[in-house]
Amino acid sequence: MLPDLTVPASLLAVPENLRDSFTAPTFATFVALVTGLVAQTGKGTVTGMLTGAGLARSWSHDRAHAFYSRSVWNAEILGIVLAHLIAKTLVPADAVVVAVDDTLFKRRGKKAFGAAWQHDGAAVGAKPVGRGTCSVVVGIIVELPFCSRPVCLPVMARLWRPRPARPKSSWPPR
Structure with missing residues (x-):
């Protein structure tokens, strides 16, 4: 190979x-x-x-x-195949536990793709806001025989981009 x-x-x-x-x-x-x-x-x-x-x-x-x-592959298809593989081999038949998490990665500069002011759960202070990109990750929780605690195996991730605020319309007049 x-x-x-x-x-x-x-x-x-x-x-x-x-x-x-x-x-x-x-x-x-x-x-x-x-x-x-x-x-x-x-x-x-x-x-x-x-x-x-x-x-x-x-x-x-x-x-x-x-x-x-540039390569030809689809991350969503790969994630689904990987989720099926994990569920088939590592998860008991009666329960699949899925975890979803979002993480803000600090990014600065005008050219940072997808960067915006967003909620930052790890921020300290009165305003939990930071500028950066937010990745949403989906994983399957499994118990592995060589680990003392459950482990989350990530299967999919996506960049979350907030929609730009729409300008307020003056129509219809009030």
Whole structure:
């Protein structure tokens, strides 16, 4: 699959279930990034993932960045397939617990896409407002045998953008 990356069969088993969500070249890049995410000890950035997979010097960073910006795959379809896989293998048949969370990531500048003044649940002070982008994440709560507490496995995420305020109309006259 990847000439410069050996992936253990135990790690490859999970991405193999998601293969139909990608084209062949995109799947190879996806497996490399997942392998790097699991193996890296630093930040979960693209550079960190390539370093964790041992590909930082042999792959162009553009290849990894293009996976997110230009590759042909659908995040919603991938999330649904992943949710089905988690529910089928890790969740008891009688109960699926889903968690939804929104997080404000502080962003400044006129060119920060999706940035706006929004509610910030982590803000300190009288006005819990901050400028940034808000990501809404959906996850499935599971109990894993090697963890002492439940874990939330994220399956979908979306950038939430507030609608711009409409100008007040003077019609009809009061």
